[in-house]
Amino acid sequence: MSSDLYGRKYEExxxxxxxxxxxxxxxxxxxxxxxxxxxxxxxxxxxxxxxxWVDRNPKVVSKRKLLRTIRLIVFPTLFQADCTxxxxxxxxxxxxxxxxxxxxxxxxxTNYTQFSDGTGIFASFLHPKDCVSYxxxxxxxxxxxxxxxxVAVTQDMTHSKLTGLIGVNSEDxxxxxxxxxxxxxxxxxPLLIPTIMCELSLDQQKIDLTMTGxxxxxxxxxxxxxxxxxxxxxxxxxxxxxxxxxxxLNGICTELSYLEDRISALIAATEAxxxxxxxxxxxxxxxxxxxxxxxxxxxxxxxEYAGYVLRLQRRSCDRVRRQDxxxxxxxxxxxxxxTQRDTRMNIEVARDSKAIAAASRRDSSAMKSIAVVTIVxxxxxxxxxxxxxxxxxxxxxxxxxxxxxxxYIYWAITVPLTIVTILIWVMWMRKDALNKSRxxxxxxxSAGSWREKAGETExxxxxxxxxxxxxxxxxxDGIISKVKRRATxxxxxxxxxxxxxxxxxxxxxxxxxxxxxxxxxxxxRRVTTKxxxxxxxxxx
Numbered sequence: 001m002s003s004d005l006y007g008r009k010y011e012e013x014x015x016x017x018x019x020x021x022x023x024x025x026x027x028x029x030x031x032x033x034x035x036x037x038x039x040x041x042x043x044x045x046x047x048x049x050x051x052x053w054v055d056r057n058p059k060v061v062s063k064r065k066l067l068r069t070i071r072l073i074v075f076p077t078l079f080q081a082d083c084t085x086x087x088x089x090x091x092x093x094x095x096x097x098x099x100x101x102x103x104x105x106x107x108x109x110t111n112y113t114q115f116s117d118g119t120g121i122f123a124s125f126l127h128p129k130d131c132v133s134y135x136x137x138x139x140x141x142x143x144x145x146x147x148x149x150x151v152a153v154t155q156d157m158t159h160s161k162l163t164g165l166i167g168v169n170s171e172d173x174x175x176x177x178x179x180x181x182x183x184x185x186x187x188x189x190p191l192l193i194p195t196i197m198c199e200l201s202l203d204q205q206k207i208d209l210t211m212t213g214x215x216x217x218x219x220x221x222x223x224x225x226x227x228x229x230x231x232x233x234x235x236x237x238x239x240x241x242x243x244x245x246x247x248x249l250n251g252i253c254t255e256l257s258y259l260e261d262r263i264s265a266l267i268a269a270t271e272a273x274x275x276x277x278x279x280x281x282x283x284x285x286x287x288x289x290x291x292x293x294x295x296x297x298x299x300x301x302x303x304e305y306a307g308y309v310l311r312l313q314r315r316s317c318d319r320v321r322r323q324d325x326x327x328x329x330x331x332x333x334x335x336x337x338x339t340q341r342d343t344r345m346n347i348e349v350a351r352d353s354k355a356i357a358a359a360s361r362r363d364s365s366a367m368k369s370i371a372v373v374t375i376v377x378x379x380x381x382x383x384x385x386x387x388x389x390x391x392x393x394x395x396x397x398x399x400x401x402x403x404x405x406x407x408y409i410y411w412a413i414t415v416p417l418t419i420v421t422i423l424i425w426v427m428w429m430r431k432d433a434l435n436k437s438r439x440x441x442x443x444x445x446s447a448g449s450w451r452e453k454a455g456e457t458e459x460x461x462x463x464x465x466x467x468x469x470x471x472x473x474x475x476x477d478g479i480i481s482k483v484k485r486r487a488t489x490x491x492x493x494x495x496x497x498x499x500x501x502x503x504x505x506x507x508x509x510x511x512x513x514x515x516x517x518x519x520x521x522x523x524x525r526r527v528t529t530k531x532x533x534x535x536x537x538x539x540x
Contacts (some may be wrong), residue, residue: 010106014092017109021047022076022089025173027180029070029187032060040184042177049092054101068160069186071460073098074177076170077112102163105133108152122194122269123277130157134276136194136269138201139262149176149197155190161188172200183305186298190276193391195302198270199309205263206316212255213323216330219245219252225333242338250329256324263317270310277303306474324435 028041075089088095099106105125121137133154149172153164179196186192217350219225223245280299387394391404417491 010109013109014096017092018087019092019095020089021050021091023047024050024076024089025074025177026053026228027070027074027177027187028315029068029184031067031069032064033067034064040181042181044190047089047091050090051097054094054098063160066160068162069161070187072104072153072162072164072180072193073167074166074168074173076173077150077167098165102165103131103154103156104152104163104165105135105154108150108165112150122272122276131155131159132190134190134194136197136273138197138269139205139265149201151194151197153190153193162188162190164193166193166197168200172204176200176205186301188295189280189298189302191273191280191306192302194273195270195277195306195309198266198273199308199312201266201315202263202309202316205259205266208255209259209320209323211315212252212259215248216252216323216327219248219334220326220330223330223334223337225330242334242341245334246331246338248328249334252327253324253331256320256327260317260320260324263313263320267310267313267317270306270313274303274306274310277306469495 023044023046026041026043026045028043029039031039090098098104099108105123107123107125121135123135125133125135131154133152136151138149148169149165150167151164152166153162155162166176176196179200180187180193183192183196223242277299280303389410391407391410392402393404394400394402
């Protein structure tokens with residue numbers, strides 16, 4: 001059943017892929033009797049020569065006994081914009097031939113093409129004829145360009161043959177090959193390649209962790225949270241303000257949580273790998289000799305290597321947790337700094353306001369003094385101005401009147417003009433009072449109409465079947481909010497009304513306020529009654 005399922009998914013993935021032939025790297029060992037055991041051939045093969053390389057078999061032309069065979073293909077992964085892999089650097093016919101001739105597990109294609117965010121995969125597959133296969137995939141890296149490693153290897157224990165297909169990013173190809181060259185003596189162990197992949201995947205996560213830690217340090221320096229001197233030869237403080245730093249800290253916390261997921265997934269995969277290496281190492285008899293003894297030694301070495309990689313991963317996971325703790329401690333620190341900055345600004349504003357108030361008091365005192373002086377000298381000024389008019393002839397010595405006969409003209413113009421000015425002022429004030437009274441009446445009428453609408457809506461909601469409770473609740477909330485706004489308008493109008501009968505205005509204001517509150521409370525009670533009725537109906 002499982003093999004049929006794997007085969008069906010394998011065929012589905014084959015139809016979805018785009019096949020882009022590219023050059024590849026090959027790692028090959030053909031060890032015959034009498035050859036050096038550590039001789040590894042690493043070559044670049046053009047896309048047109050891949051099929052002939054797969055069909056190559058030096059055993060046919062050699063008369064010596066073949067001790068072991070290792071044939072590995074290293075190809076570059078091709079990422080899409082959404083971090084999925086939909087392109088394979090082979091022709092489809094050649095890829096299917098590699099899977100078949102190398103006896104590789106078909107789920108490799110499914111795991112390779114999917115985005116492995118926060119997941120690490122290690123699985124083993126048993127085949128008939130003493131063959132065992134392993135699939136191992138590390139989590140993708142976080143920063144662009146994303147990186148991914150996928151491995152599928154099969155060991156034929158009857159013929160001492162190891163075959164594999166390894167997908168790595170082009171930036172990591174040379175590093176992977178150098179790892180293989182350094183461990184060429186243990187290359188016949190099928191679990192060596194997955195262990196190398198786990199270490200390289202950890203290196204990728206370390207790069208992401210270093211970049212995240214550097215961003216955290218820049219924020220700490222910019223916000224003056226960390227005053228420890230660092231000899232980097234440049235100012236590393238992040239530009240921006242408190243809002244920028246807080247946003248970046250939240251992003252760092254998110255990135256660290258992703259990193260912890262990825263490294264934890266790597267730890268889980270490596271733990272399964274370590275258990276498998278322990279099982280393989282214990283499978284050898286204690287008194288084995290010759291080549292079997294070498295294989296036992298190499299299996300024990302691979303187990304130690306897997307344990308070493310596991311310790312590195314756990315150490316990196318602890319480092320992620322420490323950085324996450326630093327980032328989460330930095331968030332309230334930055335917020336406290338923002339509060340302190342706002343407090344200092346408020347203190348400065350208060351000081352300025354105090355200075356402005358003091359200056360205003362000084363100006364008020366000066367104006368008061370000017371007003372007092374003006375009042376003292378105003379009668380004298382008026383009298384002197386009046387008597388200096390040509391209407392008075394103070395130099396008259398003939399006994400005639402000092403006051404001119406036309407002095408009445410002054411009063412005939414001054415008195416009516418004064419009366420007209422006073423009348424205009426009174427009319428203006430009266431008009432303003434009428435406008436305020438009209439607005440107050442309109443507000444009262446609007447409050448009454450909304451009260452009626454609220455009652456009609458409630459009666460309609462009770463009488464009609466409930467088809468959309470959320471819509472009814474929204475409408476009722478809208479009515480309540482509008483009534484509240486009307487009540488606020490009424491209160492403001494009542495408080496701002498000046499002139500007229502103060503007692504009547506106060507009574508109107510209190511009546512309007514009480515009416516509005518009564519409408520609001522009535523609508524709230526009806527909404528509560530309606531909600532309880534719906535709840536009981538639903539329960540029934």
